[in-house]
Amino acid sequence: MKLSIVLSTQPASFAALAYKGRLQENLAKIQALGYDGVELAVRDPDLLDRAELDRLISEAGLAVPAIGTGQAFGEEGISLTDSRPEIRCRAIDRIRSQIRLAAHWDAAVIIGLIRGKSEPGFPADTKESMLREALRECAAENRGIRLAIEPINRYETDLLNTVGSSLHFLDRLAEENVGLLLDTFHMNIEESSIYRSICQAKDRIFHFHLADSNRWHPGAGHLDFRSIVETLGEVGYRGWLSAEILPLPDPDTAAESTMQHMRSLCR
Numbered sequence: 001m002k003l004s005i006v007l008s009t010q011p012a013s014f015a016a017l018a019y020k021g022r023l024q025e026n027l028a029k030i031q032a033l034g035y036d037g038v039e040l041a042v043r044d045p046d047l048l049d050r051a052e053l054d055r056l057i058s059e060a061g062l063a064v065p066a067i068g069t070g071q072a073f074g075e076e077g078i079s080l081t082d083s084r085p086e087i088r089c090r091a092i093d094r095i096r097s098q099i100r101l102a103a104h105w106d107a108a109v110i111i112g113l114i115r116g117k118s119e120p121g122f123p124a125d126t127k128e129s130m131l132r133e134a135l136r137e138c139a140a141e142n143r144g145i146r147l148a149i150e151p152i153n154r155y156e157t158d159l160l161n162t163v164g165s166s167l168h169f170l171d172r173l174a175e176e177n178v179g180l181l182l183d184t185f186h187m188n189i190e191e192s193s194i195y196r197s198i199c200q201a202k203d204r205i206f207h208f209h210l211a212d213s214n215r216w217h218p219g220a221g222h223l224d225f226r227s228i229v230e231t232l233g234e235v236g237y238r239g240w241l242s243a244e245i246l247p248l249p250d251p252d253t254a255a256e257s258t259m260q261h262m263r264s265l266c267r
């Protein structure tokens with residue numbers, strides 16, 4: 001399994017980002033620490049200087065395993081399940097644009113908070129139908145690009161909190177290029193057993209986020225990453241482990257400590 005870490009391409013209010021902006025400097029640090037790749041958190045691909053970004057990533061010799069999309073919801077409030085059809089269309093267009101960006105690196109596109117949350121008069125099952133409809137349109141944009149739905153804990157959204165409900169959602173969606181992103185921070189809150197949930201999701205796992213129980217770097221909380229990596233190996237996961245962690249006690253220490261804790265487990 002290869003290791004990556006999230007870098008936001010622009011300033012963002014989302015806290016669990018070790019690195020934000022200052023692309024050249026941060027990509028060089030990520031490469032120097034021994035990461036194989038960088039996961040990009042992108043609010044809107046239209047705001048990027050793509051040629052420059054591509055040049056910097058190539059110079060750093062890094063792969064791009066996934067693109068995070070949640071800032072469209074966090075910063076602009078647009079979601080795939082908004083009760084207003086015009087906002088849903090904007091969110092679908094945004095994901096299509098992210099898919100075109102992702103195609104450049106064969107990256108997965110993350111469906112995290114951009115799915116939205118319930119609103120008065122729009123209960124969870126109505127929202128799930130809206131989400132299925134939206135994801136069908138997104139999945140058709142490029143069948144070769146994987147969309148990864150992330151079960152997210154109840155304090156951030158009330159749509160698809162657990163691996164079980166997300167697998168049920170995927171079964172009803174039945175799109176080959178839509179699977180799951182599992183995040184140890186969310187699983188620690190929502191799952192009765194992280195290991196059983198990994199086994200349940202098995203070949204539907206498209207991407208994986210690492211953070212300890214307190215969302216600090218692995219090793220700073222009480223999760224057992226050795227057993228987590230072993231379980232992923234047992235279910236045949238050969239994808240990426242990507243650190244989505246608080247920049248604490250400071251970004252560089254968080255990134256370096258992740259590498260120290262995980263490197264020996266991933267050999």
Ligand code: LER
Pocket residue numbers: 068070110112113150152156183209244
């Ligand atoms: C994103 O990957 C995540 O984990 C959420 O908490 C916010 O989108």
Ligand code: MN
Pocket residue numbers: 150183209244
């Ligand atoms: Mn995550």
